[in-house]
Amino acid sequence: MGKHLIRRVIVPVAAVAAIVAACALGGRAVTDMTREQGAASLRAAVLDAAMQCCAIEGSYPSSLAYLEEHYGLVVNRDDYAVTYESYAANVPPSVRVVPR
Numbered sequence: 001m002g003k004h005l006i007r008r009v010i011v012p013v014a015a016v017a018a019i020v021a022a023c024a025l026g027g028r029a030v031t032d033m034t035r036e037q038g039a040a041s042l043r044a045a046v047l048d049a050a051m052q053c054c055a056i057e058g059s060y061p062s063s064l065a066y067l068e069e070h071y072g073l074v075v076n077r078d079d080y081a082v083t084y085e086s087y088a089a090n091v092p093p094s095v096r097v098v099p100r
Contacts, residue, residue, distance in 0.1 A: 035079070035099040042080055043097040049073045050093055059089035 049067045054060045064084035067073040075082055083096040 039080055039097040039099050042075065042082070043095050045073065046075075046082065046084065046095045046097070047092070050095075054092075060086060060091065060093055062086045062089075 046064065046067065049071045050060050053067065053071055061067055061070075063086065064073075064075065064082060068075060079100055081098045081100055083094075083098075085094040087094070
């Protein structure tokens with residue numbers, strides 16, 4: 001009866017546990033990839049807004065807040081940390097976006 005118990009109970013339980021573990025790891029990888037893509041999209045949006053500002057006003061904005069206030073940029077600060085560094089009015093800003 002010992003071998004019969006192993007085949008009927010333990011093997012299916014172990015298989016289900018392995019499937020659940022694989023799904024959990026796969027879900028985590030998808031979540032991480034989505035967050036990275038979101039960060040890249042936000043960085044592109046910030047740079048696009050800065051370029052639009054420069055095209056309209058003749059200089060790059062000195063702050064991220066200016067883009068939010070005057071160009072409708074929306075930054076999800078709960079999910080992303082954004083660093084915006086402006087060196088000069090005629091030099092594109094340095095933008096870094098990191099998922100939290």
